[in-house]
Amino acid sequence: MLRSNLKPGSTSWAVRRTQWKFLGLSEEDFERPKIAVINTSSTLSSCYIHLDDISEKVQEGIRRAGGVPFEIRTTAPSDFITNAGREGRYILPSRDLIVNDIEVMVEGALLDGMICLSSCDKTAPAHMMAGARLNIPTIIVPCGYNKGGMCGKAFVDIDDVFESVGKISKGDLSVDQLTDMTNVGITTPGVCAGMGTANTMHILAEALGMTLPGIAPIAANSPKLYEFIERSSRRIVEMIHEELTPRRILTVEAFENAVRVALAIGGSVNSLRHLSAVAAEAELDVNIVQVFERIVEESSLLVNVRPNGPDHIEDLEQAGGAMGVMKQLEDKINQGILTVSGRTVGENLQELKEVDEKIIRSSNDPWRKTSGLVILRGNLAPEGAISKASSAPEDKQFFEGTAKVFNSGTKAIEALEQGAIQPGDVVVIREAGPKGGPGTLLTASHFIASLTGAGMNEEVAVITDGQNSGLNRGILVSQIMPEAAEGGPLAVVKEGDAIQIDLINKKINVLISDEELQNRLEEWVPTEKEVPRGWLKIYQKVVQSGNKGSILLE
Known part of the structure; x- marks a missing residue:
């Protein structure tokens, strides 16, 4: 019995039948699986410009497979477009807006399953969060990366x-x-071509088992992508009949697999927050920060795609992609985990016969013996922080410098332009986290990019309770928890304080006595910030801490 088949004679049945008959549904259609095609299409951004065509192909495939598709559109945030207003504060909150948008439309209509067209940074995690929350058959379809010229x-x-x-x-x-x-700089549709957040989350969606195997990363509008679109369209109909739901796939062991892959590829630092959020929506009793900390000790960097090294994302695709990375981790990952294919991870990996080890190294011959990402703790981050250690030079894994403190990424950029940032500085950008922004300030990542362009990213460190882009390079620590707005120690760092960052031993400390730090924290007064009425004000009131994925209060 499909949940979309309402009781004949009821009010909901009658009015829905009337509307759907006008839309052209046949009598047979009413008995078929009703499937949401989640289309984050927008003509604002090149990330999404190709999704309408993909949506049409998905709908055609679903009809051929015996289902009834309904296209549902959501907000479509782009880190490089919708970052202009309010210092990019809308970007992270847009993720949860998508999740709730999907809940309203899919659960409100009692549809039977969904296929999600994921593109820019926040859509893939949002789609997995929605699938985990609603727990109806769900497939993620990464819609590809763009190319330059x-x-x-x-x-x-x-x-x-x-x-x-x-x-x-x-x-x-x-x-x-x-x-x-x-x-x-962009000559095709799709997401940024490096190992940024979008490609990272596409790869991790596959590692979690939420995509068909072999899809990530993938070039936008390629013949290979359209092959996967056809296969995914057929598969979602089968999944509904099999009652294969996300919570059968998104187990603790699946997240351990995803963390191993994230560490091996030197993925985006934002993967910590997004994986935590998906796990929270799946109602799993797991602390993803602790999973990272445990697994990092036995991990190494197997992939050297920009910004970690010189390789390109298309090199990774041709070398074997996410499956190639998992193949190289075959002796460490959980192979018995179920995936949307209906097969286990181990069964899927049997299909891959060859991995190009010039691009995807083995654990015995890694690019670096340490992992791409590390969790740091210390008196500045008692609940943890994250760094993409692989984006910092190997001889810069330890850094001690003097604090330059800003409550705005824009102010930090101005200081850089005025020559006020010097080698040996540790730039602190605070009040930039989910609550403090509210919504993480994207201008922090803009500052880091400008620092790199100025040739100073190996001489100046940056720490923040907000986020940096997965494309950023340098000596960087982000998502310091608790954030300053919650009274975390970052709130009381003063200009001129000595700060020590140790990526090898995974420590981050301000070099003052425990007594001095405690006195400052006791004297701390929260910053009064006027937040205009609207989505950001609502978000500030309900967003949870970073170690819970910055999801909204239940």
Whole structure:
């Protein structure tokens, strides 16, 4: 019995039947699985511009497989478009807006399953969160990465554009030259082409078992993507008949697999928050921060895709992708975990016969013997913080410097442009977390990109209770917990304090006595911040701490 088949003669049945008959549903359609096609389409961003065509193909595939598709559109946040207003504060809160949008439309209509078209950073985690919450058959379809173009004799992509702004203030690049780069930085639809948050979460969706095996990463609008679209469209109908739901897939062991993959690929630091959020929506009793800490001790960097190294995301795709990474981790991962394919991880991996070890190294011959991501603790981060250690030079894994404190990423950028940031500084950007923003300030990542463009990212460290982009490079620590707005120690760091970052021993401390730190915390008074009425004000009141994935209160 499909839950979408309402009781004949009831009010809900009668009015729904009337509407759907007008839409062209046949008598047979009423007995078929009703499937939501979650389409985060938008003409605001190149990340989403191809999704309408994909949605049409998915709907056609569902009909051929015996289902009835209904397209549902949600908000479509892009880190490089919807970051302009309020210092990018809308970006993280948009993730949870998508989750609730899906709940309203899919649960309100009692649809039987959903296929989610995931693109930019916040959509893949939001789609998995919604699947975990509603617990109806769900498939994630990563919709691919974009490609750059030639600027003169040099290849340029969006990553290069992102980091080149800082070269202007240093005099190494003119605005006209940067304009030329923007003209060719993106030549196809899709997400940013490095190991940023979008590609990381596409890969981790596969590692969790929420995509068909072999799909991530994938080039947007490629023949391979359209093959997966057809297969996913058929598979979601089968899953409904099999009653294969996300909570049968999203087990603690599945998250352990995903964390192993995140560490091996040197994925985005934002994967910590997003995996925590998906686990919370699945109502799992697991602390993802602690899972990272436990597994990191036996992990190493197997993939060297930008910003970690010189390789490109298409190199990883051709070398074996997420499946290739899991194949190299075969002796460590949980192979008995069920996936949306209806087969286990181990059964899926049997299909992959060869991995290009020039790109995806083995555990015996890694790019680095340490993992790509590390969890740090210390008197500045008693509940943890995260760093992409693989984006920092191997000889810069220990850094001690003097604090320069800002409550705004924009202010930090101004200081950099004015020459107020010097080698040996530790730039502190606080009041930038989910509550303090409210919503994480994306200008923190803009500052880091400018720092890189200015050639200072190996001489200046950056720490924040907000987030940085998965594309950022340098000596970086983000998501310091508790955040400053919750009275975390970062709130009482003073200009000139000595701060020590030890990525090898996984420590982050302000070098003052315990007594001095305690006195400062006792004297601390929360910053009064006027937040205009609207979504951000609502978000500030209900968002939970970072170690709970910054989900909304239940």
